[in-house]
Amino acid sequence: MKQVLTIAGSDSGGGAGIQADLKTMTNFATYGASVITAVTAQNTLGVQGVRVMSRNVVARQLDSVLTDLSFSAAKTGMLANQDIIEVVVEKTQEYQLKNLVVDPVMVATSGDVLLEEEAISSLKEQLIPLAKIITPNLKEAKVLTGYEKEATIELKEIAQELFQLGPEAVLVKGGHSQAEQAVDMFYDGTQYHELSAPRIDTNDTHGTGCTLSSAIASNLALGYDLLTAVKRSKEFITKAIKEGVKVGTGNNPVNHLVKVN
Numbered sequence: 001m002k003q004v005l006t007i008a009g010s011d012s013g014g015g016a017g018i019q020a021d022l023k024t025m026t027n028f029a030t031y032g033a034s035v036i037t038a039v040t041a042q043n044t045l046g047v048q049g050v051r052v053m054s055r056n057v058v059a060r061q062l063d064s065v066l067t068d069l070s071f072s073a074a075k076t077g078m079l080a081n082q083d084i085i086e087v088v089v090e091k092t093q094e095y096q097l098k099n100l101v102v103d104p105v106m107v108a109t110s111g112d113v114l115l116e117e118e119a120i121s122s123l124k125e126q127l128i129p130l131a132k133i134i135t136p137n138l139k140e141a142k143v144l145t146g147y148e149k150e151a152t153i154e155l156k157e158i159a160q161e162l163f164q165l166g167p168e169a170v171l172v173k174g175g176h177s178q179a180e181q182a183v184d185m186f187y188d189g190t191q192y193h194e195l196s197a198p199r200i201d202t203n204d205t206h207g208t209g210c211t212l213s214s215a216i217a218s219n220l221a222l223g224y225d226l227l228t229a230v231k232r233s234k235e236f237i238t239k240a241i242k243e244g245v246k247v248g249t250g251n252n253p254v255n256h257l258v259k260v261n
């Protein structure tokens with residue numbers, strides 16, 4: 001069985017973070033292992049508390065899994081601070097982790113901060129250049145490119161700017177725009193590819209980004225090329241949002257168990 005690693009935070013509510021990642025990896029019939037960067041007390045209403053792991057605890061988890069298991073792909077989610085980004089960079093290089101999907105998680109859908117502001121430069125300069133693909137949402141893309149105050153900037157232009165940071169490819173997610181279609185832009189330095197799906201009228205989008213990036217990592221592990229992995233994952237997330245599960249009283253999670261062909 002192909003093995004996939006998630007390096008991310010725990011969401012006690014089970015909709016985002018490590019829990020979303022492992023469910024998604026299992027759904028794609030890959031074996032998911034996890035390195036936990038932070039424990040969040042979280043539910044569908046928001047984040048009630050955060051305990052970030054020490055650099056050493058993250059390093060030990062990485063050493064444990066990377067000296068024993070064999071990963072065909074990995075993803076990063078909530079990395080919390082600069083110390084953790086640095087240790088993830090160090091171990092990615094030491095163990096030559098391949099097919100690394102970097103979801104540059106900064107803020108939860110609920111508005112809670114999941115990455116210290118001081119860590120953004122390490123993310124840009126050290127981790128992103130090691131990525132096979134990065135998957136920022138529009139807001140994260142604007143922070144990473146410095147386009148923060150520009151309301152009408154084109155997705156293609158942002159994708160090109162992000163590509164300059166050094167990943168092999170970029171997927172800018174347009175989930176948070178008001179447009180009729182949920183449009184994401186893929187760019188790998190040579191081709192742009194627009195991925196579009198009808199916008200689903202719902203607030204139940206907890207865990208969309210985590211689920212999408214885990215699906216991409218799983219599909220890369222299964223041997224699909226990058227664009228195919230992204231297309232399969234877009235199809236998956238669209239269905240997962242459509243069939244979201246009503247487990248709590250706030251913004252509910254997507255359904256990690258839906259099947260795509």
Ligand SMILES: Nc1ncnc2c1ncn2[C@@H]1O[C@H](COP(=O)(O)OP(=O)(O)O)[C@@H](O)[C@H]1O
Pocket residue numbers: 136137138173174175176182183184197198199200201202205207208209210212234237238241
């Ligand atoms: N209401 C929606 N209808 C359809 N697709 C959506 C909707 N919201 C988000 N998506 C899609 O879900 C994926 C995750 O995007 P987004 O929600 O922007 O990421 P994040 O969770 O990182 O903020 C993208 O493919 C995006 O287009």
Ligand SMILES: Cc1ncc(COP(=O)(O)O)c(N)n1
Pocket residue numbers: 008009010011016017018040042077078105107108109110114205206207208209210
């Ligand atoms: C531990 C953790 N990691 C990531 C997210 C972002 O999830 P999303 O923006 O998809 O709701 C989250 N809410 N919690």
